[in-house]
Amino acid sequence: MRRAAAARREQAAETSPGRSGGAWLAHRRAARAGLAHCRENLLASALAIAVMAVALALPALLAALLAQRDTLLADWHVEPTLTLFLAPGVDRAAAAGLAASLADDTALAAVDLVSAEQAFAELAAAAGLSGELDAAGNPLPHLLVVKPHARAWRDDEGRALAHRLGALDGVDDVLLDLAWLDRLAAIVRLGERSVLVLTFILIAGTMLVTANSTRVLVHQHAAEIDLYKLVGATDAFVRRPFLYSGAIHGLAAGLAAVLIVEAVLLTLAGPVAAVARAYASDYALVHPGAGFVLSLLGLGMVSGCCGAWLGTTHSLRRLADAVS
Numbered sequence: 001m002r003r004a005a006a007a008r009r010e011q012a013a014e015t016s017p018g019r020s021g022g023a024w025l026a027h028r029r030a031a032r033a034g035l036a037h038c039r040e041n042l043l044a045s046a047l048a049i050a051v052m053a054v055a056l057a058l059p060a061l062l063a064a065l066l067a068q069r070d071t072l073l074a075d076w077h078v079e080p081t082l083t084l085f086l087a088p089g090v091d092r093a094a095a096a097g098l099a100a101s102l103a104d105d106t107a108l109a110a111v112d113l114v115s116a117e118q119a120f121a122e123l124a125a126a127a128g129l130s131g132e133l134d135a136a137g138n139p140l141p142h143l144l145v146v147k148p149h150a151r152a153w154r155d156d157e158g159r160a161l162a163h164r165l166g167a168l169d170g171v172d173d174v175l176l177d178l179a180w181l182d183r184l185a186a187i188v189r190l191g192e193r194s195v196l197v198l199t200f201i202l203i204a205g206t207m208l209v210t211a212n213s214t215r216v217l218v219h220q221h222a223a224e225i226d227l228y229k230l231v232g233a234t235d236a237f238v239r240r241p242f243l244y245s246g247a248i249h250g251l252a253a254g255l256a257a258v259l260i261v262e263a264v265l266l267t268l269a270g271p272v273a274a275v276a277r278a279y280a281s282d283y284a285l286v287h288p289g290a291g292f293v294l295s296l297l298g299l300g301m302v303s304g305c306c307g308a309w310l311g312t313t314h315s316l317r318r319l320a321d322a323v324s
Helices: 002-015 022-042 043-064 068-077 092-102 117-125 155-167 179-221 220-232 236-278 292-323
Strands: 081-087 110-115 142-147 171-176
Touching: 022 043, 022 179, 022 236, 043 179, 043 236, 081 092, 081 155, 092 110, 092 142, 110 117, 142 155, 155 171, 179 220, 179 236, 179 292, 236 292
Parallel strands: none
Antiparallel strands: 081 142, 081 171, 110 142
16 A cells, blocks of 8 residues: 555656656656666566567677778778760860869869870889880870769769769770679678668567567566556556566667677688788777767667567556456
8 A cells, every 4th residue: 555655646646747857756766666676587687688688789780890891991091083085086185174174073183184105114014114105106095084972983983984984075985993792782782781671670579589588577477567556656657667677678788789790800800810810911800989980879779669669558458358
């Protein structure tokens, strides 16, 4: 009866106008009750948290590995580059004028002119025939090496830019030196979409785990809930401690998932660094930042709270049907 009287006073204080302090006190007591629920079922809570942590860690780890692509590409020092081969009839002055006009294009970061003579000399040097080839019979045209801005190379914009530059007067052909970046971007988009789908599936799994754990808790406290109902407690009042319990489960699972991701990245750091050194690179795995950690903790809390709401709603409906 003491708990019932306390419940009646808390609900009256919460619903009274101008009693924000009473509402805060009710939420604080509900949070304590939710923590007590976790302590009462320590083994079951630990198992539920472990399952939720693994479910959260899997997509989080894939997302963390996908996020390494920017660092990897920066370490490779690769940039999308277009080579514009000018028509044979375009002389050096016309090529320089075209390069000057392209330099004002906001989509381009740099434009370099490679004359036919320079290209012929580089070709002869690469073939080991410097001084042996007749420069007068040089068949090579002038060409422009164009480096677009990164923002101009997203999705289909890079292909559209290459088509636009290829249609310019005096341009005979366009070579995509790093056309494989389009394939890499497509693979990355596929990976991101796969991670998103996997996240939704596993978050649904965490919600079901929390809902089942909450359903067991509600039935364990069925007599107490009936007592609260007798003194006029609403479903929202009865549900609140279980929501806090679910949020605590989710927060603990999110923290465990962060530790799992960090442990996996630390385990992979050595082999990845060894492979990078074999290719004369100083690339290293980047650990998730504070934003990643906070997002994972928040995702765990939200999924735990939603699962607790589902489990509590279903159980309260069952209890009401049994009483009626």
